Amino acid sequence: MTQYLVRRLAQGLVVLFLVSLLTFFLINLAPGGPSSLVDMSTTVAERNARYALFGLDRPVHERYVSWLASAVQGDLGRSINQGLPVTGLLAQRLGATLALALSALVIAGVLGILLGIVAAMNPNRWPDHVVGTVATLGMSVPNFWLGIVAIILFAVELRWLPASGIASIGRGFDVVDRIRHLILPAGVLAFGLMPNVVRVTRAAVLEVKATDYVRTARSKGLRDVKVLRKHMLRNAFVPVTAMLGLITTVLFSGSVVIESVFGYAGIGRLAIEAANGRDYPVILGVTMLAGTVVVVVNLIVDLLYVVIDPRIRHV
Amino acid sequence: MKVRGTPYRWLVASLLAVCAAFGTAQEADTSAVLNLATNADPTLNPWAPGAVIESNLINTILFEQLTRYSPEDLTPSPMLATSWRAEDEGMSWVFELREGVVWSDGDPFDAADVAFTFNDVVLNPDLGAQSASQFSSIDRVEVIDDHAVRFVLNEPFSALPYYLASFAGIIPVHVLGEAENPLQVATFNKGTPVTTGPYKVSEFVPGSHVALVPNELYWAGEPKLAGMTFRIIPDLNTQVAEAMAGQLDVVTRLSPQNVAGIESTGALEVLRQSQNLFFFVAPNHDDPRLADVNVRQAMELAIDRQAMIEAILSGYGQVASGPVAPMLGALFNGDVQQYAYDPEAAAALLDEAGWTLGADGVRQKDGQRLSFYMPTGQFGDLVPATLLVQQFWADIGIETDVQVMEWNAYIQDVVLGRNYELTLAWWSMPPTADVAPYFSCSAAETGNNIPNYCNEELDAIMDEGRAALTLEDQIDAYSRMQDLLAVELPYLYLWWPDILTAKSVRLQGFPEITASAAFQHSFDWYVEAQ
Numbered sequence: 001m002t003q004y005l006v007r008r009l010a011q012g013l014v015v016l017f018l019v020s021l022l023t024f025f026l027i028n029l030a031p032g033g034p035s036s037l038v039d040m041s042t043t044v045a046e047r048n049a050r051y052a053l054f055g056l057d058r059p060v061h062e063r064y065v066s067w068l069a070s071a072v073q074g075d076l077g078r079s080i081n082q083g084l085p086v087t088g089l090l091a092q093r094l095g096a097t098l099a100l101a102l103s104a105l106v107i108a109g110v111l112g113i114l115l116g117i118v119a120a121m122n123p124n125r126w127p128d129h130v131v132g133t134v135a136t137l138g139m140s141v142p143n144f145w146l147g148i149v150a151i152i153l154f155a156v157e158l159r160w161l162p163a164s165g166i167a168s169i170g171r172g173f174d175v176v177d178r179i180r181h182l183i184l185p186a187g188v189l190a191f192g193l194m195p196n197v198v199r200v201t202r203a204a205v206l207e208v209k210a211t212d213y214v215r216t217a218r219s220k221g222l223r224d225v226k227v228l229r230k231h232m233l234r235n236a237f238v239p240v241t242a243m244l245g246l247i248t249t250v251l252f253s254g255s256v257v258i259e260s261v262f263g264y265a266g267i268g269r270l271a272i273e274a275a276n277g278r279d280y281p282v283i284l285g286v287t288m289l290a291g292t293v294v295v296v297v298n299l300i301v302d303l304l305y306v307v308i309d310p311r312i313r314h315v
Numbered sequence: 316m317k318v319r320g321t322p323y324r325w326l327v328a329s330l331l332a333v334c335a336a337f338g339t340a341q342e343a344d345t346s347a348v349l350n351l352a353t354n355a356d357p358t359l360n361p362w363a364p365g366a367v368i369e370s371n372l373i374n375t376i377l378f379e380q381l382t383r384y385s386p387e388d389l390t391p392s393p394m395l396a397t398s399w400r401a402e403d404e405g406m407s408w409v410f411e412l413r414e415g416v417v418w419s420d421g422d423p424f425d426a427a428d429v430a431f432t433f434n435d436v437v438l439n440p441d442l443g444a445q446s447a448s449q450f451s452s453i454d455r456v457e458v459i460d461d462h463a464v465r466f467v468l469n470e471p472f473s474a475l476p477y478y479l480a481s482f483a484g485i486i487p488v489h490v491l492g493e494a495e496n497p498l499q500v501a502t503f504n505k506g507t508p509v510t511t512g513p514y515k516v517s518e519f520v521p522g523s524h525v526a527l528v529p530n531e532l533y534w535a536g537e538p539k540l541a542g543m544t545f546r547i548i549p550d551l552n553t554q555v556a557e558a559m560a561g562q563l564d565v566v567t568r569l570s571p572q573n574v575a576g577i578e579s580t581g582a583l584e585v586l587r588q589s590q591n592l593f594f595f596v597a598p599n600h601d602d603p604r605l606a607d608v609n610v611r612q613a614m615e616l617a618i619d620r621q622a623m624i625e626a627i628l629s630g631y632g633q634v635a636s637g638p639v640a641p642m643l644g645a646l647f648n649g650d651v652q653q654y655a656y657d658p659e660a661a662a663a664l665l666d667e668a669g670w671t672l673g674a675d676g677v678r679q680k681d682g683q684r685l686s687f688y689m690p691t692g693q694f695g696d697l698v699p700a701t702l703l704v705q706q707f708w709a710d711i712g713i714e715t716d717v718q719v720m721e722w723n724a725y726i727q728d729v730v731l732g733r734n735y736e737l738t739l740a741w742w743s744m745p746p747t748a749d750v751a752p753y754f755s756c757s758a759a760e761t762g763n764n765i766p767n768y769c770n771e772e773l774d775a776i777m778d779e780g781r782a783a784l785t786l787e788d789q790i791d792a793y794s795r796m797q798d799l800l801a802v803e804l805p806y807l808y809l810w811w812p813d814i815l816t817a818k819s820v821r822l823q824g825f826p827e828i829t830a831s832a833a834f835q836h837s838f839d840w841y842v843e844a845q
Contacts, residue, residue, distance in 0.1 A: 046448060261550050
């Protein structure tokens with residue numbers, strides 16, 4: 001097991017190295033440059049002066065080597081457009097994104113699993129159809145549109161919830177206020193992800209339902225709820241866990257759109273601002289952070305398999 | 316807000332002050348905090364590279380300039396400078412500075428700050444300061460005494476007081492003078508900068524908001540609001556929703572699509588402001604086909620600009636007859652050659668110039684075709700506008716190969732690299748008729764003269780305007796300049812858009828003429844008590 005962990009962590013480092021290499025060269029090869037260095041009215045002389053100031057006049061490979069040398073020491077450089085250290089920017093935004101992503105994951109996970117079970121226990125009857133319709137809607141309605149509609153309905157018309165931001169300005173840390181600001185973005189984000197969980201749960205439960213051990217349990221006279229809980233769910237959870245792992249990584253990209261719509265200052269918004277503004281060090285920082293999350297989440301999911309299904313062994 | 320004396324006395328005093336200031340019995344709500352929005356984290360330094368849309372308006376409140384626009388007619392009026400005059404036949408300008416101004420940290424403001432801002436920051440080519448190229452006529456700024464400076468020029472620049480009112484805030488030498496790069500000091504740009512404006516920063520929470528409180532040291536007294544909060548909301552639709560929910564008092568740069576319905580709650584009003592801003596199609600004058608003025612005039616005649624304004628701007632704009640917008644009043648000359656939509660006249664003009672319709676529907680002459688590479692950037696309405704122009708030109712036998720590019724790539728390749736034959740964009744200029752940075756021969760190739768147009772006759776007239784010391788002489792020169800620009804069409808002018816701002820009906824003392832003027836007069840803003 002230790003050997004397995006060491007191997008996986010080493011693989012993770014190789015992956016991160018390749019991600020940084022690829023990202024660095026791709027963003028530098030893409031046409032355009034940092035938006036703070038060029039706008040409509042910038043003259044060629046001004047552009048050249050600013051490029052020299054930020055070392056962007058050096059060849060790409062040279063810049064990569066110096067970036068990597070600092071990065072291994074934990075220094076991801078300075079944002080070109082904001083003038084602040086990238087690690088600071090990431091740290092500042094990470095908490096907000098984690099809160100949003102975890103809330104959405106919990107909502108999508110709990111609701112998705114419940115609805116999936118309901119659908120699977122009533123295949124091709126009306127509860128299954130209702131769940132199927134909700135799931136199809138969640139799949140097909142785009143996030144940004146649902147976000148705007150939610151704002152108009154809950155913030156403008158009903159005035160139940162705030163339209164944007166992380167917290168009310170001028171108030172100290174207030175848990176209730178934070179949660180009120182989380183409900184809309186997390187809800188919209190979860191609505192788009194839930195269908196995946198519903199579908200996988202439904203399929204897994206249906207599959208387990210048809211197995212011999214479930215039939216045996218039933219024939220022993222166990223009640224439905226107990227069969228579901230003791231015999232079916234545990235076995236159905238392996239694919240569901242895999243799906244939740246996948247979703248966690250998708251949450252990162254989903255939050256890019258949601259955070260912009262809801263003016264929510266997280267990593268996603270940092271990413272989109274950096275990408276639009278060609279802020280190379282920030283793009284790299286966000287990519288590395290996302291890469292790390294994917295590597296770590298995959299590892300955790302693989303380890304969870306063992307807990308859920310002791311027949312799985314990692315060697 | 317700091318309250319001196321008993322609250323009661325202070326309240327009476329401020330009410331009296333407000334009544335005196337406005338001559339009416341309108342009451343100001345001195346506890347009001349104004350909520351505004353910006354689309355990204357601002358950079359609190361007016362000269363920092365990239366401090367543009369997201370930073371301009373907040374910096375206008377924080378960093379005062381030598382001059383500001385009069386809210387009546389946009390002529391330069393006193394701000395940190397109290398008076399100015401040209402000397403040496405327009406080769407230098409003396410500005411008398413306001414006495415008794417202190418920075419928000421208590422240090423006095425004086426001539427050294429002005430000299431530092433220009434000599435060490437704007438005119439330092441290594442720093443690449445924002446809009447530095449607009450000040451290239453300045454050689455240096457000399458300190459005469461603590462409260463007077465002399466701008467020494469390398470060529471006459473009669474519009475200097477206008478340009479000094481255009482995003483040209485003064486920054487403090489005692490805070491930034493020692494910095495390795497005064498434009499990249501994070502604690503200043505992204506923290507709590509030292510400023511002279513009526514409000515100062517109390518808190519900057521990245522990604523969330525910038526909070527402003529009254530500057531109790533302000534030279535004209537304390538302002539009339541308890542504070543302002545600039546919330547960072549990237550999505551314009553969300554900004555509009557917040558305003559309609561009563562959470563924002565001002566939304567700037569509305570798109571015409573957002574305007575419909577925003578006044579329905581009765582709490583907001585939409586201002587149709589102007590700006591010296593024109594949309595254009597730039598023909599690349601390095602291309603011999605486009606260097607022919609007949610071809611350019613035919614192309615202008617073939618575009619139904621009024622229809623485009625209806626389609627793209629929902630009517631919020633007017634057909635441009637040149638680069639200088641009507642808001643410039645006396646300096647605007649509308650009596651110039653016009654190009655009302657007339658595709659027949661356009662076709663006739665092209666026939667006359669020898670460009671005849673080929674079998675493929677595209678005009679040609681001597682084996683050359685009127686077919687052009689027309690890149691455009693993904694920004695605002697540039698793409699749909701370009702596609703409409705493409706249609707109009709197809710009708711008279713001009714073919715365009717439209718390529719849509721990502722915005723940053725477009726600026727690098729098309730705007731800086733001049734790699735295009737035709738392209739549609741816009742210029743936003745200070746409110747002056749001095750448009751030399753966009754038209755003169757010296758700005759071709761590497762400056763803001765994107766079409767690389769060069770005409771010595773035009774340069775001579777623009778030099779005359781720059782050297783003119785009286786308004787009459789300026790009107791004379793710039794009137795002839797606009798005549799020539801309308802005939803020559805260095806750019807194919809499209810329209811002057813209305814700049815749309817929504818504001819709370821309770822917010823008063825807010826100049827309506829332009830957004831810049833409104834924010835330069837933030838000291839006068841107040842909220843009516845309910």
